[in-house]
Amino acid sequence: xxxxxxxxxxxxxxxxxxxxxxxxxxxxxELSGILDFVEQMSAVDTGGVEPMAHPLRMAQRLRPDRxxxxxxxxxxxxxxxxxxxxxxxxxxxxx
Amino acid sequence: MQWETVIGLEIHxxxxxxxxxxxxxxxxxxxxxxxxxxxxxxGLPGVLPVLNGxxxxxxxxFGAAIEAEIGLxxxxxxxxxxxxxxxxxxxxxxxxxxxxxxxQVEILLEDGxxxxxxxxxxxxxxxxxxxxxxxFHGQTGIDLNRAGTPLLEIVSEPDMRSAKEAVAYARRIxxxxxxxxxxxxxxxxxxxxxxxxxxxxxxxxxELGTRAELKNLNSFRFLERxxxxxxxxxxxxxxxxxxxxxETRLYDANKDETRSMRSKEEANxxxxxxxxxxxxxxxxxxxxAAIIADLPEMPDTKRHRFIVSYGLSAPDAEALTAGRALADxxxxxxxxxxxxxxxxxxxxVELGGxxxxxxxxxxxxxxxxxxxxxxxxxxxxxxxxxxxxxQVFEAMWAGEGDADTxxxxxxxxxxxxSGAIEAVVDEVLTANPQQVENYRTADATKQPxxxxxxxxxxxxxxxxKANPQQVNDLLLSKxxx
Numbered sequence: 102x103x104x105x106x107x108x109x110x111x112x113x114x115x116x117x118x119x120x121x122x123x124x125x126x127x128x129x130x131e132l133s134g135i136l137d138f139v140e141q142m143s144a145v146d147t148g149g150v151e152p153m154a155h156p157l158r159m160a161q162r163l164r165p166d167r168x169x170x171x172x173x174x175x176x177x178x179x180x181x182x183x184x185x186x187x188x189x190x191x192x193x194x195x196x
Numbered sequence: 197m198q199w200e201t202v203i204g205l206e207i208h209x210x211x212x213x214x215x216x217x218x219x220x221x222x223x224x225x226x227x228x229x230x231x232x233x234x235x236x237x238x239g240l241p242g243v244l245p246v247l248n249g250x251x252x253x254x255x256x257x258f259g260a261a262i263e264a265e266i267g268l269x270x271x272x273x274x275x276x277x278x279x280x281x282x283x284x285x286x287x288x289x290x291x292x293x294x295x296x297x298x299x300q301v302e303i304l305l306e307d308g309x310x311x312x313x314x315x316x317x318x319x320x321x322x323x324x325x326x327x328x329x330x331x332f333h334g335q336t337g338i339d340l341n342r343a344g345t346p347l348l349e350i351v352s353e354p355d356m357r358s359a360k361e362a363v364a365y366a367r368r369i370x371x372x373x374x375x376x377x378x379x380x381x382x383x384x385x386x387x388x389x390x391x392x393x394x395x396x397x398x399x400x401x402x403e404l405g406t407r408a409e410l411k412n413l414n415s416f417r418f419l420e421r422x423x424x425x426x427x428x429x430x431x432x433x434x435x436x437x438x439x440x441x442x443e444t445r446l447y448d449a450n451k452d453e454t455r456s457m458r459s460k461e462e463a464n465x466x467x468x469x470x471x472x473x474x475x476x477x478x479x480x481x482x483x484x485a486a487i488i489a490d491l492p493e494m495p496d497t498k499r500h501r502f503i504v505s506y507g508l509s510a511p512d513a514e515a516l517t518a519g520r521a522l523a524d525x526x527x528x529x530x531x532x533x534x535x536x537x538x539x540x541x542x543x544x545v546e547l548g549g550x551x552x553x554x555x556x557x558x559x560x561x562x563x564x565x566x567x568x569x570x571x572x573x574x575x576x577x578x579x580x581x582x583x584x585x586x587q588v589f590e591a592m593w594a595g596e597g598d599a600d601t602x603x604x605x606x607x608x609x610x611x612x613x614s615g616a617i618e619a620v621v622d623e624v625l626t627a628n629p630q631q632v633e634n635y636r637t638a639d640a641t642k643q644p645x646x647x648x649x650x651x652x653x654x655x656x657x658x659x660x661k662a663n664p665q666q667v668n669d670l671l672l673s674k675x676x677x
Contacts, residue, residue, distance in 0.1 A: 115465055117278055154271040154293070154470045160478035163249030166213045169220030172231035177238060187229035188337030191280040194327060 103133045197435070198399035201427050202407075203362045203392055204354035207369055208347045209379040210323065210387040211254045217322050217346035218245030218288065225385050233325070233340035239283035244473050247272075251346040252477060253487065254378040255295045255320050258348060260488045261372050262315050264299025268481075272320075272474040275466045280338050281325035289349075291468040294319035295477065296348075301372065302496055303364040304514055313365045314353030321347050342386075348378070354393065354404065359423035363416050366390050371495050375520050383414050390419050394426045395440070405430070406440040410454055412447045422447035426454050498523055506536035515544055521558050525565045532569025535576045542572050546589050563592050571599035579603065580610050584660055612663045614670070617654075620662060621670045624653045635675055647671060 109129045113120040120128060174187065183190040216223055219236035236243045259266045273291040296318035302310050325340035350369055356362045370388055373379040381388045395407035410426055413419040425447075430440050445454040493501075495517050502513040502523075517523045522543075529539040547568060551561060571592065575585050580603060591602045603609055611617055625632055628650075635646050647668075654667045 115276070115467065154476045155472065155474075157475060159475050161247050161475040163252060164220075164246045166215055166248050166250035167220065168215045168222045170215075170222070170232075170234040172228075173234070174228075174230050177233075177235070177240075178230070183335070185332060185337065187231070188328065188332070188339055189230065189280075190332055190335045190337055192336070193329070193334055194280055194336050 104129050104136065199396045199427075199431050200399045200401075201357055201359075201423075202354050202395050202397065202404055203356040203359070203423060205350075205352045205356070205362060205366060206391045206393070207350040207352075207366065208323075208389040208391075209258075209350060209369075209373050209381075211251050211346040211348055212377065212379055213248055213250045213254070213346055215248060216344035217248050217251050217320065219344055221344065223345045225387075227341055229337075229339040230341060233343055237283075237340055237344040239285075245288060245471075247474065247477065248346060251320060252295070252479075254346075254376070255318065255348050256479065256484060256487050257376050257378055257491065258318055258350070258373065259296035259299060260484070260491055261376055261494050262296075262299035262301055264315060264318070265297035266479065266484050267293055267295045267297060267477075268479050268484075269293065270295040270319075270477045272471045272477075273468045274471045275321075275468055277466060279324070279327075280336060281327045281340070281343070283325075283340065283343065287322060287324065288471055288474070289321035289468075290319035293476075301365065301368045303361065303368050304510065305364070306360065308510055311355075311361070313355045313361075313368075316351045316353050318348050318350045321349055323347050348373075354395075359420045359427070362392060362423055363420045366416060366419060368495070371518065375492060375495055383416075386414065389414065392419065392423055392426075394423055394430070396427060396430045396434070406442050408440060408442065408454075409444045410447055411444055411457075418447060418449050421452060422454055425452065429454065492520065506530065506540070508536070508540055512540050512544065516540060519558070525558055525561075528565030529569040529572060532566050533572035533576060535572060538572050538576060539569065542568060542589075546586065550589075550593055562595060563589070567592060567598050574599055574603060578610060578612055578663060580608055581660065581664055584608050584610065608661060610663050611658055611661045612666065614666060617658070617662050617666050618670055620654050620657050621650075621667065621674060624650060624657060625674060628653070632675065647675070650675070 106125050106129050109120070109125050109132065178184045178187075178189070181189050210223075211217075213223060215221060216237060219234050221234040221237055222232045224232065236245060256266055270290055271293040272288050274286040275289045275291070276286045278285055294317045296315075298317065299315040300312050301315060302312055304310050323342050323345040325338055325343040328337040328339065331337075352365060356365055370381050373388070374381045379387060383389070390413045392410045392413065393407045394410060395405035397403065397405040408426060408430070410422050413422050426445065433440060444457045446457050447454050498517045499510075499513045502508050502516060503510060506513075508516070516526045526539060526543045529543055530536045533539050547558075547561065547563065550563075551558060568589075571585060571588055574580050574588075575582055580588065587606075588599055588602050588608065591597075591606070592599060596602055597605075631646075631649060635643060635650075638646055650671050651664070651667055654662055654671070655664070
């Protein structure tokens with residue numbers, strides 16, 4: 102299965118990765134190689150196998166519903182680039 | 197061309213847990229910005245989510261209430277997108293294996309018939325933070341207190357055919373989550389949010405039209421108005437040769453219109469995958485059975501029971517089971533008055549009206565159920581007339597005591613002694629010889645109306661205390677002499 106250059110660009114955009122122009126062809130080839138490798142597994146009949154959601158054969162442990170955290174806003178905001186009135190400030194996002 | 201509207205709803209109900217779905221931070225509403233956003237909610241490096249068991253229990257309760265299949269094994273997945281109020285760059289949600297599968301609810305239509313609406317699924321997920329776009333010198337302010345609050349996203353089948361049906365469905369879900377006590381249902385504070393998928397198609401066509409998703413519907417009234425507007429917009433668009441595009445539209449309540457949100461590029465490419473930080477949630481049958489056994493009586497069951505045991509009409513039963521507190525109140529009034537129908541009228545009309553006027557919740561009513569039941573009992577045993585009862589009710593509302601005390605202290609007890617009533621009737625007839633003459637010579641068809649004059653006079657003289665039926669009977673027999 103081969104991945105086109107445009108698909109690499111789309112994936113990079115979705116992940117917000119800046120991939121240099123000259124690397125894109127190489128990446129397309131390498132990613133295609135990974136897909137080819139995965140494709141080999143399609144040959145195996147997995148009809149009776151339950152899809153795995155996690156490599157560990159364990160179930161999720163549940164936590165009791167208790168408030169255990171107190172405000173550490175000052176500490177957290179001391180590493181934020183910019184804050185005001187208790188809010189984290191970010192470049193304007195408009196819908 | 198005849199058009200058919202097709203609507204499906206996505207409802208986000210904030211679960212009423214004390215702490216967040218994956219962290220121990222508080223979920224209380226209205227705190228100072230970012231004072232309830234801990235390291236997990238901020239998505240700091242190295243943190244791990246730990247699932248809140250209460251959120252799981254609440255989701256299962258909902259599933260049990262709509263008779264849905266509960267997922268014995270459900271999986272959390274990452275929904276990837278970038279937005280500043282989502283610090284991790286993904287929302288933890290459920291995708292392929294939701295905790296609640298296909299279920300259904302019943303809604304009541306305006307013509308009195310009922311309709312089943314399918315609930316496709318309900319899944320657990322975390323809420324995002326809030327973006328504040330004003331007043332930060334061209335920047336956006338982010339409050340992450342809400343980030344990580346547990347949500348149950350309830351997705352319906354496209355089973356609704358009008359805005360009214362959509363509202364009836366949304367109200368039913370609202371009622372169910374409130375009955376279960378798993379969501380406070382406060383739409384203003386965003387604890388219960390509706391998005392509507394709306395499309396139109398020529399009547400009789402099988403294939404669905406292209407849909408638009410309406411957001412920002414924070415009241416049932418806006419939900420109805422936004423859908424009606426959107427339906428009109430789509431029909432106008434198609435009839436003038438245009439095409440509906442699949443997009444998200446925001447409802448603007450001030451302008452009463454929907455407008456397109458700048459469509460995000462590849463908006464639907466969320467690249468879901470199982471969250472490696474969380475294991476599958478496995479529930480056993482005993483856990484689910486215990487929750488089902490522990491469910492309160494749900495609105496549908498209660499409504500049917502009210503119709504059967506109290507002889508109420510479907511609309512009255514619907515109104516009286518709107519909330520659990522109201523239904524409990526009504527049943528207490530029935531118990532202490534012994535008259536289900538009178539009790540229904542008094543709870544819905546007098547008490548309901550008084551509560552509405554001051555915008556008060558039934559739980560805060562100054563007139564308690566037992567007291568109202570006592571008042572209704574006095575009407576039933578003919579101690580007072582319905583009209584006098586309204587005076588007594590007003591006095592009770594004003595805190596002047598219970599019904600019996602007020603009736604006693606104000607001397608309002610109905611006169612049922614026929615001798616006493618007869619004396620007043622005679623007095624009135626003697627004082628109005630001309631009217632008596634007119635009545636007796638009048639056409640039989642006009643007499644009932646003329647009788648009202650005499651009834652009025654007798655009631656006035658007895659300060660409204662004479663039993664109206666007895667007055668009527670006495671007057672009829674004396675005037676026909």
